[in-house]
Amino acid sequence: MKIRIALLSAFLWLCSGLSAGEVEVLHWWTSGGESKSVEVLKNLMEEQGHTWKDFSVAGGGGESAMTVLKSRVFSGNPPVAAQIKGPSIQEWAEEGVLTNLDQVAARGQWDSLLPEVIKHAMKYEGHYVGVPVNVHRVNWMWVNPAVFKKAGAEVPTTWEEFAVAAEKIKKAGFIPVAHGGKPWQEATIFESIVLGIGGPDFYRKAFVDLDQATLKSATMDRAFTILKMIKGYTDKDAPGRDWNLATSMVINGKAAMQFMGDWAKAEFTNAGKTPGQDYLCLPIPETQGKFIYNVDSFVMFKQTRKEVQAAQNDLAKIIMEPKFQEVFSLNKGSIPARLNMDMGGFDIYGVASMNDFLAGSQANTLVPSMAHGMSTTPAARGAVCDVVTNFYNSEMSAKDASTSLAQEIQAAY
Ligand code: GAL
Numbered sequence: 001m002k003i004r005i006a007l008l009s010a011f012l013w014l015c016s017g018l019s020a021g022e023v024e025v026l027h028w029w030t031s032g033g034e035s036k037s038v039e040v041l042k043n044l045m046e047e048q049g050h051t052w053k054d055f056s057v058a059g060g061g062g063e064s065a066m067t068v069l070k071s072r073v074f075s076g077n078p079p080v081a082a083q084i085k086g087p088s089i090q091e092w093a094e095e096g097v098l099t100n101l102d103q104v105a106a107r108g109q110w111d112s113l114l115p116e117v118i119k120h121a122m123k124y125e126g127h128y129v130g131v132p133v134n135v136h137r138v139n140w141m142w143v144n145p146a147v148f149k150k151a152g153a154e155v156p157t158t159w160e161e162f163a164v165a166a167e168k169i170k171k172a173g174f175i176p177v178a179h180g181g182k183p184w185q186e187a188t189i190f191e192s193i194v195l196g197i198g199g200p201d202f203y204r205k206a207f208v209d210l211d212q213a214t215l216k217s218a219t220m221d222r223a224f225t226i227l228k229m230i231k232g233y234t235d236k237d238a239p240g241r242d243w244n245l246a247t248s249m250v251i252n253g254k255a256a257m258q259f260m261g262d263w264a265k266a267e268f269t270n271a272g273k274t275p276g277q278d279y280l281c282l283p284i285p286e287t288q289g290k291f292i293y294n295v296d297s298f299v300m301f302k303q304t305r306k307e308v309q310a311a312q313n314d315l316a317k318i319i320m321e322p323k324f325q326e327v328f329s330l331n332k333g334s335i336p337a338r339l340n341m342d343m344g345g346f347d348i349y350g351v352a353s354m355n356d357f358l359a360g361s362q363a364n365t366l367v368p369s370m371a372h373g374m375s376t377t378p379a380a381r382g383a384v385c386d387v388v389t390n391f392y393n394s395e396m397s398a399k400d401a402s403t404s405l406a407q408e409i410q411a412a413y
Contacts, residue, residue: 021051021308021310021311022051022053023045023051023052023053023308023311023315024053024055024081025041025052025054025055025081025298025315026057026065026068026069026072026081026083027055027057027065027083028058028059028060028061028062028083029083030056030058031060031244031267032244032271033263033265033267033270033331033332034263036266037266037331037332040324040327040331041319041328042054044323044324045314045318048314048318050314055079060182060244061184061185061188061372062373065082066378069084073092078301080303080308080311080312081298081299081301082298083133083296083297083298084130084298084299085295085297085372086121086295086368086372086376089121089122089129091377092129092299093124093125096302097301097302098130098300098301098302099299099302099303099309099312100127100128101128101129101130101131104317105128105316107317108317110122110128110320113320113339114132114337115339116361117293118132121295121297122297130298130299131298131315132296132319132338133296133328134295134325134328134329134335134337135293135294135335135337135357136261136263136295136296137261137262137291137293137294137334137356138191138192138261138294138369138372139191139196139287139291139292140259140260140261140281140283140284141259141283142258142259142260142268142280143155143257143280144250144253144256145277147169147255148256150172151165152172153165153166153172155282156285157282157286159286161285163229166256169233174253174254174255175235175256176255176257177230177234177258177259178234178235178247178249178255178257178258179230179234179235179241179246179258180241180243180246181239181240181241181392181393182240182241183386183389184371184385185246185260186385186392187384188259188260188369189227190224190388191369191371192259193227194223195290195292195367196284196286196290197222198223199290200290203367204367206220207368207375208367208368208376210409210413212406212409212410215405215409216402216403216405216406220405221399221401221402224401224402225398227388227391228392228398230259231392235255243260244264246258246260247264248267248271251267251268251279259284261369261372262333262353263334264333265332266332266333269331269333275347275348276347276348281349289356289359291360291366292367292368293366293367293374294368294374295337296334297337298319300312300316322336325341335353382412383405383412387401387404387408388401391404
């Protein structure tokens with residue numbers, strides 16, 4: 001792959017079709033709340049005199065965007081910047097196609113401004129190749145309190161309580177769980193169940209170390225069983241539904257809750273809803289004080305033209321500036337990636353998330369999201385998502401699912 005990319009990139013400036021200072025940015029932020037967030041970056045770049053060429057590829061979780069990215073890079077026409085994260089940053093860096101961001105990082109003192117886990121994820125062989133945008137927390141439960149009230153149900157903190165509440169909600173004529181039946185959404189719920197019942201060490205053994213015994217353990221069987229129980233409380237139209245449409249069901253009172261990362265908050269914000277009143281945001285049952293992180297970031301693809309290189313440096317610089325870090329996260333539902341930010345403008349959930357992130361960072365209990373490509377390679381992530389979704393959509397037993405999880409991961413290597 002390396003030689004192919006090197007040859008093609010020699011003709012890159014000819015094929016790019018970009019005009020001076022034009023920055024083509026690949027991302028998958030297309031929902032109402034996400035689009036508002038990306039607008040913040042676009043405006044800041046335009047203030048610097050650059051032209052923003054939006055290259056959005058719809059599809060939550062970014063799988064479609066990554067497929068499109070591959071074909072663009074392999075045809076010698078990569079975008080100027082792309083939303084990429086986790087270990088796939090290192091995979092792209094290994095191909096020799098990413099711009100080194102060390103100079104802009106040194107000028108901006110990124111080393112002293114970023115938490116360890118984030119710094120580590122942005123570097124390849126000690127050099128910065130990625131710039132972090134924000135930190136999302138994955139293990140959140142979005143609650144419509146009015147629906148719970150009408151159903152006479154208590155907001156659950158354990159899976160046992162969840163089953164009791166879900167039964168009441170169902171009897172009262174509401175959909176207990178708004179779900180989008182797509183592999184990445186099922187994997188998003190599954191990893192939170194695993195963290196809750198197994199704890200951070202178990203989670204890391206499973207989704208970072210990919211340890212065979214852990215993958216086929218009794219705890220993993222239990223996680224699959226809980227996932228199937230949740231399915232019983234979703235509606236028949238869930239298959240194929242986009243995550244933000246599931247969020248709308250909670251917003252408009254059709255459904256009582258959704259298990260989703262805090263990008264869902266952007267939809268509540270966009271709909272003018274008040275946190276703590278119109279909606280509640282609480283840890284998924286059994287994950288109180290636990291934190292699955294998902295860091296959005298951008299990489300820049302090597303460019304030959306000076307003005308485009310300058311635009312890449314400006315983009316990286318802007319992303320790390322406090323102004324962008326704050327405004328973007330306020331729109332996106334996340335928290336800043338940069339340390340020591342003033343959290344005064346954030347709501348109770350943003351403040352709580354930052355406190356938990358910092359405490360988890362100290363206690364070494366933060367865990368990277370498997371479903372969102374932070375914990376392992378795309379190949380291993382793909383194997384987990386396949387098994388989880390096959391289990392979710394079939395009569396497979398929990399035991400067979402965990403056995404298959406271990407086998408598929410082994411085969412992915
Ligand atoms: C995640 C990404 C978020 C959000 C979400 C849904 O992978 O980190 O920023 O966009 O997908 O699309």
